[in-house]
Amino acid sequence: MRITMIGSGNVATHLAAAFKNAGHYIAQVYSRDMHHAALLAYHVGAEAIDDLQKVNPETDLLVISVKDDAIIPIAKDLARYQKLTVHTSGATDIEALSAIIANAGVFYPLQTLSKNKEVDFKTVPLCIEGANEEIALQLDQLAQTISHKVYRINSVQRKTLHLAAVFACNFPNYLYDVARQLLEKQQMEFEMLRPLILETAQKVQDHLPAEVQTGPAIRNDQSTMGAHLQMLDDKPALKTIYTLLSQQIITNDNAGH
Amino acid sequence: MRITMIGSGNVATHLAAAFKNAGHYIAQVYSRDMHHAALLAYHVGAEAIDDLQKVNPETDLLVISVKDDAIIPIAKDLARYQKLTVHTSGATDIEALSAIIANAGVFYPLQTLSKNKEVDFKTVPLCIEGANEEIALQLDQLAQTISHKVYRINSVQRKTLHLAAVFACNFPNYLYDVARQLLEKQQMEFEMLRPLILETAQKVQDHLPAEVQTGPAIRNDQSTMGAHLQMLDDKPALKTIYTLLSQQIITNDNAGH
Numbered sequence: 001m002r003i004t005m006i007g008s009g010n011v012a013t014h015l016a017a018a019f020k021n022a023g024h025y026i027a028q029v030y031s032r033d034m035h036h037a038a039l040l041a042y043h044v045g046a047e048a049i050d051d052l053q054k055v056n057p058e059t060d061l062l063v064i065s066v067k068d069d070a071i072i073p074i075a076k077d078l079a080r081y082q083k084l085t086v087h088t089s090g091a092t093d094i095e096a097l098s099a100i101i102a103n104a105g106v107f108y109p110l111q112t113l114s115k116n117k118e119v120d121f122k123t124v125p126l127c128i129e130g131a132n133e134e135i136a137l138q139l140d141q142l143a144q145t146i147s148h149k150v151y152r153i154n155s156v157q158r159k160t161l162h163l164a165a166v167f168a169c170n171f172p173n174y175l176y177d178v179a180r181q182l183l184e185k186q187q188m189e190f191e192m193l194r195p196l197i198l199e200t201a202q203k204v205q206d207h208l209p210a211e212v213q214t215g216p217a218i219r220n221d222q223s224t225m226g227a228h229l230q231m232l233d234d235k236p237a238l239k240t241i242y243t244l245l246s247q248q249i250i251t252n253d254n255a256g257h
Numbered sequence: 258m259r260i261t262m263i264g265s266g267n268v269a270t271h272l273a274a275a276f277k278n279a280g281h282y283i284a285q286v287y288s289r290d291m292h293h294a295a296l297l298a299y300h301v302g303a304e305a306i307d308d309l310q311k312v313n314p315e316t317d318l319l320v321i322s323v324k325d326d327a328i329i330p331i332a333k334d335l336a337r338y339q340k341l342t343v344h345t346s347g348a349t350d351i352e353a354l355s356a357i358i359a360n361a362g363v364f365y366p367l368q369t370l371s372k373n374k375e376v377d378f379k380t381v382p383l384c385i386e387g388a389n390e391e392i393a394l395q396l397d398q399l400a401q402t403i404s405h406k407v408y409r410i411n412s413v414q415r416k417t418l419h420l421a422a423v424f425a426c427n428f429p430n431y432l433y434d435v436a437r438q439l440l441e442k443q444q445m446e447f448e449m450l451r452p453l454i455l456e457t458a459q460k461v462q463d464h465l466p467a468e469v470q471t472g473p474a475i476r477n478d479q480s481t482m483g484a485h486l487q488m489l490d491d492k493p494a495l496k497t498i499y500t501l502l503s504q505q506i507i508t509n510d511n512a513g514h
Contacts (some may be wrong), residue, residue, distance in 0.1 A: 010471075053315070110453055111453055119456060123452075124452060125449050133394050153446075155385050157445055160439055160488065161443075161449065164436035164437075166472050169472065170470070170471060171429075171502045173457055173461070174505060176429075176461050176507045178421075178505075179422070179424040185417070186414045188418060192367060192384075192408060193422065193425045195380050196425055197425050197461060198370060198425065200430055201459075202458075208437065209430050210434050211373075212373075213427070213430055213434070215423050217423075227416070231416065231417065232420075237504075241428075241502065241505070244494070245498065247494075252434065
C-alpha cells in the first residue's frame with residue numbers, strides 16, 4: 001500500500017517503520033515542524049512536508065497520528081482528498097473523522113511506544129474499526145501485514161481499552177518510579193527491583209492477576225502494612241496511595257475476584 | 258550444606274528447590290501442618306516433621322521461612338541448637354532472631370513467589386545480612402550457589418526494599434486486575450493487555466521509569482483525563498486512585514525526576 005503519515009510522534013514513528021518493514025511504501029510524512037517531518041521521512045524513505053496542501057493525492061491511506069485535539073481540524077483539511085483515512089488514537093471516537101466518514105477508520109496500536117525504545121510490532125495488538133464493513137476488512141488486511149494480533153473493536157470498547165491501558169501501563173510505570181525513589185533514599189540501586197518487576201509482568205502472561213496477587217494486603221497482614229505506613233510518614237501522598245490500593249486489594253479479594 | 262527448612266510456604270518451597278538444585282541436602286522440612294510439611298519434603302527428598310522438638314541437631318543451617326509474627330517464637334524454640342539460623346522475611350529485623358543472635362542471619366529473596374509458578378532462581382536477587390562478618394560471608398557463599406544476584410544490605414535497607422517491592426510488584430499486579438475488570442465490562446479479553454504489560458516491565462529493564470513514562474498524565478492531557486474520570490463515575494474508589502496517581506505523575510515530572 002502507498003501510505004501517507006500525518007504526524008511524526010511516537011506512534012507515527014513506530015507505525016511508519018512497521019509499514020515499511022512489511023513492504024508498504026511510505027509516500028510522505030507530514031509534521032507542522034519540518035525538522036520532525038524530515039527526521040522520520042529520512043528513516044522510512046519518504047518525502048517530508050510541513051503543509052497539508054502539499055499532501056500528494058496519489059495515496060491509498062492517510063494515517064492521522066497526531067495529538068487528540070488536532071485530529072478533527074486535520075481530518076476536515078484532508079477531507080477534500082476523499083481517500084481512506086484513519087486516526088490512531090485510543091481515546092478518540094471514529095466520529096472525529098466525520099468530515100470524511102465514508103472513508104474513515106481507526107487503527108489503534110495498544111502499546112507503550114517511546115521513540116528511544118524499539119518494539120517488535122508483530123506482538124503489538126492492533127485495534128481496528130471501520131466506518132463500514134468494507135473499510136474494516138481493508139484495515140484488517142493491512143493490520144495483519146504488520147501484527148499477529150488484530151482485534152476489531154468499536155469506539156466505546158476502544159475508549160475503555162485506552163482507560164484500562166492507563167491502569168495496566170502508565171500507573172504501574174509511575175509506581176516503579178516510586179519504588180526507585182524509596183531505594184535511592186537508602187543508597188540502593190533500582191537494578192535490585194528489575195527482576196521483580198519483570199517477573200510480576202511475566203506471571204500474568206499465563207495467569208490472571210488475581211490468581212497471583214502477593215504481598216501484605218492480600219494476606220491482610222495489618223502489622224506489615226502498619227510498619228510500611230509508618231515508613232511513609234513524611235510522604236503523605238504515597239501514604240494515601242498505599243492505603244487506598246491496599247484497601248482495594250483486600251476488598252477485591254473478599255469480592256471473590 | 259545440610260539445610261533444615263522451617264516452614265513450607267511459597268518462599269520455603271522455592272528456596273528448598275533452589276538449594277536442592279544447587280546440590281545442597283535438605284534434611285528436614287517442618288510445618289505445623291504435617292500435610293504441608295510432607296508435600297514439600299517429598300519434592301526435595303527430606304524428612305517431614307510437625308514438631309520443632311524433632312529437628313535433627315545434625316544440620317548446618319536452619320531456614321525460618323514462616324509468617325512474620327511466628328519468627329520470634331520459633332527462633333526462641335530453635336535457640337537451643339545454636340546452629341546458623343536465618344529468616345527469609347523482607348519486613349523483619351535481624352533482631353527478631355535475638356534469642357540466637359550469635360548465629361543469626363537473614364536470607365531474603367526479593368521476588369514474587371507463587372507455588373503454582375516456577376521461577377529461575379539464578380535471576381532472583383538474594384539480600385543477605387549476618388549478625389557478624391563471618392556469618393555474612395558464609396551466607397554470601399551459600400547465596401552465590403543459587404543466584405547470580407547477591408546483595409548485602411542491612412535491616413533498615415531491607416525494610417525499605419520490602420516496601421518498595423509492594424509499589425513495584427503488588428500494586429501494579431492489582432492495577433492489572435483493575436484493567437481486566439474494565440475490559441470484562443465491555444466484553445474484551447485480558448489477553449489484549451498482556452503485550453502492553455510485558456513491554457511496560459521490559460522497558461524499565463534498561464531505562465529508568467521516569468524516562469519512559471507515557472500516557473495522558475505525563476502529557477498533562479486534561480481532556481483525556483477528564484474523559485477517563487467520567488468513565489469511572491460509577492467506581493468512586495477507582496476514580497480516586499486515577500486522580501491521585503495522575504496528579505503524582507504530573508507533580509513528579511515537574512519536580513524534574
